[in-house]
Amino acid sequence: MKSKASRWTKQLQAIMDIVYSNEFNLTADEVYAEARKKIANISLGTVYRNLNKLVQKGYIASVQKGQVQTFSKHPFTNAHFECVRCKRILRVPFDFNTLELSKKVGMNVASWELRMTGLCRECEKNCI
Amino acid sequence: MKSKASRWTKQLQAIMDIVYSNEFNLTADEVYAEARKKIANISLGTVYRNLNKLVQKGYIASVQKGQVQTFSKHPFTNAHFECVRCKRILRVPFDFNTLELSKKVGMNVASWELRMTGLCRECEKNCI
DNA sequence: TTTCATAATAGTAACTATTATCAACAAAGG
DNA sequence: CCTTTGTTGATAATAGTTACTATTATGAAA
Numbered sequence: 001m002k003s004k005a006s007r008w009t010k011q012l013q014a015i016m017d018i019v020y021s022n023e024f025n026l027t028a029d030e031v032y033a034e035a036r037k038k039i040a041n042i043s044l045g046t047v048y049r050n051l052n053k054l055v056q057k058g059y060i061a062s063v064q065k066g067q068v069q070t071f072s073k074h075p076f077t078n079a080h081f082e083c084v085r086c087k088r089i090l091r092v093p094f095d096f097n098t099l100e101l102s103k104k105v106g107m108n109v110a111s112w113e114l115r116m117t118g119l120c121r122e123c124e125k126n127c128i
Numbered sequence: 129m130k131s132k133a134s135r136w137t138k139q140l141q142a143i144m145d146i147v148y149s150n151e152f153n154l155t156a157d158e159v160y161a162e163a164r165k166k167i168a169n170i171s172l173g174t175v176y177r178n179l180n181k182l183v184q185k186g187y188i189a190s191v192q193k194g195q196v197q198t199f200s201k202h203p204f205t206n207a208h209f210e211c212v213r214c215k216r217i218l219r220v221p222f223d224f225n226t227l228e229l230s231k232k233v234g235m236n237v238a239s240w241e242l243r244m245t246g247l248c249r250e251c252e253k254n255c256i
Numbered sequence: 257t258t259t260c261a262t263a264a265t266a267g268t269a270a271c272t273a274t275t276a277t278c279a280a281c282a283a284a285g286g
Numbered sequence: 287c288c289t290t291t292g293t294t295g296a297t298a299a300t301a302g303t304t305a306c307t308a309t310t311a312t313g314a315a316a
Contacts, residue, residue, distance in 0.1 A: 007264065009264065042265090062212065064192060064194070064195075067192075067274080084238070107218075107246055124235075135284095137282095137283095139294075170295080173274090173275080174293080174294060176274065259314105259315085264312090265311085269306075270304080274299105281295100286287105
């Protein structure tokens with residue numbers, strides 16, 4: 001099975017650079033804003049297309065945050081708690097050994113995210 | 129602090145019934161379709177409003193699936209693996225003791241969801 | 257080089273899920 | 287009754303993302 005030719009365009013390169021020169025998770029819009037500084041007329045569609053291409057190639061990671069997708073060079077490993085009432089999201093210290101996780105599920109885990117929901121302490125006090 | 133009066137309308141009741149008579153996670157659209165069988169002219173906004181109200185009250189649980197929110201009577205406790213290439217979502221057997229989890233994070237965890245990403249076995253073979 | 261097939265692009269429209277707005281309605285309490 | 291206030295249906299608006307299309311760029315083969 002021959003893999004389709006895929007071209008390493010300057011747009012793809014620019015987007016790769018942007019994600020890799022940033023420590024944080026970026027939204028597509030943020031990447032777009034940065035990319036326009038390098039390629040004035042780059043289009044948002046191109047940004048989305050290339051971000052997803054990079055994710056598929058395994059060069060960058062993507063994480064859903066609420067309703068928006070975010071992208072980062074780091075494999076995402078994170079645990080958080082979202083209060084169903086006040087909607088605040090609290091980070092929670094948590095450790096998983098990614099390698100062990102991979103073994104356990106039988107696939108190569110690149111990123112993981114433990115998302116918990118419930119009532120936070122404050123909202124629990126001010127009962128509904 | 130007095131809690132606002134809130135009315136248990138027939139629309140709210142209908143939506144509650146729908147979620148509770150279903151074992152699976154439903155999208156707002158699916159709930160809407162069901163609800164219209166009971167209340168012909170119920171509006172989608174009302175469905176969203178009431179689903180979120182039920183979530184806030186803790187009667188039902190909500191989980192983000194890809195880009196869409198889903199709702200179910202069960203506290204969501206689930207682990208899955210999403211392939212970044214073929215986008216398939218594979219359920220993965222996984223156990224957490226919700227009580228222990230609650231203790232560990234110091235809040236009452238109602239639902240949890242472990243979401244892993246990477247390349248599934250098939251896609252890993254047919255290398256990109 | 258020149259040619260040729262086709263991947264990728266910019267620009268824009270379309271789409272999907274969700275939220276906001278608002279006039280009309282309905283329930284509960286004086 | 288009448289007022290207050292939560293709720294509704296209808297619809298517009300929004301946000302994020304994807305699809306479409308004519309055009310351009312790329313790279314392998316000739």
